[in-house]
Amino acid sequence: MSSNRELYYSAREAYQSYSVAEEYERVRFSGILGRYRFVREFRAVTSLIDMLPKGITIADCPCGTGRWWPILARRAQRIIALDISRGMLRYASEQAEKIDIDVEVYEGDAECLPLPNGSVDYTFSHALTKHLPIPVQYGVLAEFARIARSGVICSFSVFSHLTYEFWRRRHLKESYPVFFEELEWMAAGANLKIRTMRKCTTPIGVEHTVLFDKLD
Ligand SMILES: C[S@@+](CC[C@H](N)C(=O)[O-])C[C@H]1O[C@@H](n2cnc3c(N)ncnc32)[C@H](O)[C@@H]1O
Structure with a gap:
């Protein structure tokens, strides 16, 4: 696919070290707000995963620490996990050895995945696109769809008119929500x-x- 590699985003490098992987879940999900967010995203992701057929192959990109694998395993017989960070991959590989789930872990760039067309049933992606400039989001979603025969589960930052106001006032750096219409495009x-x-x-x-x- 054609990529927008000239567009910078810090998430390509920000997670490279092993120590970031070790601290990842503690930093995000401790405290009352962290635990609340954890429960909300756990419920949302689980409800979509449970809509998929059983016995499928799922690509998890970016896999990060591998924290979604027990949920993906509710439907997946095989998980192909990819991430650009060597630190995350090392940490995730250690986790894979501790659990009874069939996971293969590879280095891979979501903008240009090292997998053939239609080589998995579904691609799963959580907490990546929010870090990506919008043209890169288009390319990455197309890349997730290219490798999947049936569909994609992917997180996106999507505004409503109310949440747009809150987002605008926060002046967040490298935050790229879209309106629903753009997600449809x-x-x-x-x-x-x-x-x-x-x-x-x-x-x-x-x-x-x-x-x-997937449409065809
Ligand atoms: C916020 S973490 C999300 C990890 C995991 N999906 C989760 O939900 O915990 C973002 C991840 O994206 C990875 N990443 C950033 N850019 C990437 C790219 N172009 N291709 C693959 N992984 C990328 C980082 O290395 C990091 O592991």
């Missing part, structure tokens, strides 16, 4: 259709997890 460009989506953060947040079906 992105899906159409990737040969996907949105089946359903769930909010997976606080009521004033923008993060959603979205289930897309």
Whole structure:
């Protein structure tokens, strides 16, 4: 695929070290707000994963620490996990050895995945696109769709008119939400259709997890 590699985003490098992987879940999910976010995203992702058929192959990109694998294993017989960070991959590989789930772990760039067309049933991606400039989001969703035969579950930051106001006032750096209409254009460009989506953060947040079906 053609990529927008000239567009900078810090998430390509920010997670490279092993120590970032070791601290990742503690930093994000401790405290009352962290635990609340954890429960919200856990429920949202689980409800979409449970809509998939059993016995499938799922690509998890980026896999990070591998924290979603027990949920993916509710439907996946095989998980192919990819991430650009060697630190995350080392940590995730150690986790894979401790659990009874069939996971293969590879280094891979979501902008240009090292997998053939239609080589998995579904691609799963959580907490990546929110870090990506919008043209890169188009390319990455198309890449997730390219490797998947049936569909994609991917988180996106999606505004409503209310959450747009909260987001605007926060002046966040490298934060790239889209309006729902743009998500539909992105899906159409990737040969996907949105089946359903769930909010997976606080009521004033923008993060959603979205289930897309492949159009042919
Ligand atoms: C916020 S973490 C999310 C990890 C995991 N999906 C989760 O939900 O915990 C972002 C991850 O994206 C990875 N990443 C950033 N850019 C990437 C790219 N172009 N291709 C693959 N992984 C990338 C980082 O290395 C990091 O592991």
